[in-house]
Amino acid sequence: AQTVTQSQPEMSVQEAETVTLSCTYDTSESDYYLFWYKQPPSRQMILVIRQEAYKQQNATENRFSVNFQKAAKSFSLKISDSQLGDAAMYFCACHQGAQKLVFGQGTRLTINP
Amino acid sequence: DTAVSQTPKYLVTQMGNDKSIKCEQNLGHDTMYWYKQDSKKFLKIMFSYNNKELIINETVPNRFSPKSPDKAHLNLHINSLELGDSAVYFCASSQVRFAGGTGELFFGEGSRLTVL
Numbered sequence: 183a184q185t186v187t188q189s190q191p192e193m194s195v196q197e198a199e200t201v202t203l204s205c206t207y208d209t210s211e212s213d214y215y216l217f218w219y220k221q222p223p224s225r226q227m228i229l230v231i232r233q234e235a236y237k238q239q240n241a242t243e244n245r246f247s248v249n250f251q252k253a254a255k256s257f258s259l260k261i262s263d264s265q266l267g268d269a270a271m272y273f274c275a276c277h278q279g280a281q282k283l284v285f286g287q288g289t290r291l292t293i294n295p
Numbered sequence: 296d297t298a299v300s301q302t303p304k305y306l307v308t309q310m311g312n313d314k315s316i317k318c319e320q321n322l323g324h325d326t327m328y329w330y331k332q333d334s335k336k337f338l339k340i341m342f343s344y345n346n347k348e349l350i351i352n353e354t355v356p357n358r359f360s361p362k363s364p365d366k367a368h369l370n371l372h373i374n375s376l377e378l379g380d381s382a383v384y385f386c387a388s389s390q391v392r393f394a395g396g397t398g399e400l401f402f403g404e405g406s407r408l409t410v411l
Contacts, residue, residue, distance in 0.1 A: 215397050221336075225383060227402035234397075271336055275400075281326055281350050281391050283400055285338040 185209065186276050188286035195264045196294050202249075203259045203289050205274030211235075214277040216250065216257045221288075222270040230272070233257065261291075269293045298322050301386045301403035308376060309411055315372045316406045318386030326350070326391050327369040328400065329361060332383040344369055345391070376410045383407050 185208045195201035207216065218230040233241045233250050240248050245262045257276075261268055274286040301318040308314055320327060328351075329341040343351035344363045358374045373380060386403040390396025 213392065215392070215399070217399060219400075225405050225407075227385065227387075227400070227405075229399060232397060232399060273338065277392075277398055279351075281343050281345060281389075281398075282340060283389075283398060284340070288336045288338075 185278055186274055186284050186286040188272075188274055188289050190289045191287070192290045192292070194292040194294055195261075197264055197266060199264055200260060200262045201264055201291065203261075203272050203274075203291070205257045205259070205286055207255050207257060207274070207276040207286075209255075209276050209278055211277050211279070216248075217275040217283070218246070218248070218257075218259045219273045219275060219285075220268075220270045221273065222267075227273075231259065264293050266293050266295065299386060299388055299401050299403040301384075301406055303406060304404060305407050305409075307409045307411065310376055310378060312376050313372065313374045314376060314408070315370060316384055316386070316408075317368070317370045318403055319368050320386075320388040320401070321367065322388055322390075322401060324388040324390045324396070324401070325366060325394050326389050327363065327366070328385075328387045328389070329369065329371050330385040330387060332385060332405070334382070338385070342369075342371075373408075376408075378410050381408055381410045 216233045220228045249258045271288045278284045299320045326345045342361045347363045363369045383405045387400040
């Protein structure tokens with residue numbers, strides 16, 4: 183059963199605008215991390231941002247921030263001031279066990295100049 | 296100095312052949328992984344090793360045999376290759392939470408396997 187769901191296969195945004203990518207998850211862990219990874223055409227997997235589940239404060243990394251709703255098991259990624267270099271596949275990931283990170287299906291983000 | 300390196304980056308081979316992919320990490324992590332990314336970009340865990348011991352085997356066909364000679368290396372050998380094995384295979388490492396880490400995966404660049 184899919185435990186990490188990204189409901190938007192594709193998204194597009196105008197350069198300099200803001201876009202939000204959705205992710206919902208399910209886990210039996212009581213203490214876990216959530217991650218967003220970016221995969222540009224080079225295929226390298228790059229960590230964008232991480233969130234520790236017991237921290238209520240939403241994580242922020244420069245133009246990237248998350249909206250973490252633990253009760254709703256929702257973990258969305260907001261990209262502000264979108265840049266052409268943000269174009270990539272974005273994957274949400276959650277722990278299912280200490281040594282197993284499960285990924286969502288991915289969202290392909292296009293930036294329109 | 297590359298943190299997680301895997302070789303080769305590309306393999307093209309015929310059905311029925313055997314191939315290997317090597318992976319090495321210099322991050323001092325205890326846990327290493329193989330993930331498979333299919334043509335639809337879906338990333339699925341195949342194996343996880345902790346300090347050379349197999350922890351996770353996600354119902355992968357036994358044609359796939361991982362080997363971890365030490366905690367810095369995890370190799371993947373595939374026997375009798377099939378068309379459906381065509382994919383990108385990613386090696387990754389992490390320091391898991393109970394060992395003081397975050398469980399964040401550090402990925403290699405991926406190895407694209409094409410079976411003809």
